[in-house]
Amino acid sequence: MSKVKYYYDPDTLSYRKIEPKKTKRFRNIALFILGSFLFGLLSLVLLLNTNLINTPRELSLQREVKNYELQFELLNKKMEQIEDVLANVEDRDNNIYRLYFEANPIPDEQRRAGFGGVNRYKALEGFNNSEMVIATTKRMDIIKKQLAIQSKSLDEITKLAEEKEKLLAAIPAIQPVNNEDLTRMASGYGWRTDPFTKARKKHWGMDFTAPKGTPIYASGDGTVTRADNNSSGYGKHIRIDHGYGYLSLYAHMSQYNVKKGQKVKRGDLIGFVGNTGRSQGPHLHYEVWKDNERINPINFYYGSLTPEEFKNMLKYANQENQSLD
Structure with missing residues (x-):
């Protein structure tokens, strides 16, 4: 029940009832409605920007975001x-x-x-x-x-x-003649007595004494660059280019089993021991070259000799004796 308001009328010395104007009443109603709308709108905005109220779509997106973070x-x-x-x-x-x-x-x-x-x-x-x-x-x-x-x-x-x-x-890493085929390891790399002049002369390879016809094997993979009798003193000989600056030479052979230009593998039969060229008896003269320099072949036998065999070879190779070529 709305309150009735009065005012004092000094002319009649009595209280008179206040009659509100219709325009004022409508204005108050309009202000109330507007205020309610603004309050509701503000409340809605606040609620939408907090976690108090979420739509199903927002809840689904939140779950997706958490899943992505995981x-x-x-x-x-x-x-x-x-x-x-x-x-x-x-x-x-x-x-x-x-x-x-x-x-x-x-x-x-x-x-x-x-x-x-x-x-x-x-x-x-x-x-x-x-x-x-x-x-x-x-x-x-x-x-x-x-x-x-x-x-x-x-x-x-x-x-x-x-x-x-x-x-x-x-790398020429094996002995070119099998140990069981050897008569002896006649001479090594170094200063030796020349069998013809009896003067001391540098012996550039190793001499393996063996019967004529004993097999000779390639000491490493490579390509045969020479198989001829056209080099002074070597007689029938073979040269194999192994690449990487390495070359091996096999001299005083009786016959060949390969020809120039042929590719060979380590251990392939390339020829047979002989006594051709400047030689005093059947044997294989074997040399190893590296970058056009002749080096001691004894350093390359790790692929075919046991430690004991290598020790014995080293002993004989270092003896100051007479070479066979």
């Missing part, structure tokens, strides 16, 4: 594991593989370098989780770059390994 955490953990494995591979690459094959290690600055120039992550800016997304993306890009560098490095190591394998097969 996925990013899992992704970062996986990247940590990948980085650990990659760091281990890089360490072995630098300190084992590249060291073994005499290749320069790849510096960490090159492996872990970032990306300069244009901002690659501008499209990821301006979101609530931009920092996390950008940091994860940068991390992934660096891992991808490290993997690319490591892949190229392993390709290089593979090529070096193949080349190393060829080098090891090419």
Whole structure:
């Protein structure tokens, strides 16, 4: 029940009832409605910007965002594991593989370098989780770059390994005449007495005494560059170019089993012991060349002799005696 208001009338000396005007009443009603609307609108805006009231769509989006954040955490953990494995591979690459094959290690600055120039992550800016997304993306890009560098490095190591394998097969590393076929190891590399002039003369190879017709084997992979009797003193002889600066020579042979231009493998039968050229008896004169310099062949028999056999050969090779050519 609305209150009735009165006012004192001094003319009649009595209280008179106040009759509200209709315009004022309508104005009050309008102000009340407007105030209620504004209050309701403000309350709605406040509620929509808080977590007190969420629409089903907003709840669904919030769940998606939390799921994405969880996925990013899992992704970062996986990247940590990948980085650990990659760091281990890089360490072995630098300190084992590249060291073994005499290749320069790849510096960490090159492996872990970032990306300069244009901002690659501008499209990821301006979101609530931009920092996390950008940091994860940068991390992934660096891992991808490290993997690319490591892949190229392993390709290089593979090529070096193949080349190393060829080098090891090419080095003249076995004795050209089997031990059981030898009569004796007549003379080694160094100063020896010439059998014809009796003067001291540098003997540039090793002499293996064996019966005529004893098999002679290639001491390493290579290509036959000569198989002829056109070099003074050597008689029938063969020269094999092994590559990498190595060459082996087999002299005083009785006959050949290969011809010029033929490719041979270590252990292939290339000819037979003889007594041709400047020779005092059936034997094989064997030389090893490196970069056009004759070197001591005894340093290359690791592929066919036992330690005891090598010790005995070293003993006989170092004796000051008379050579057979």
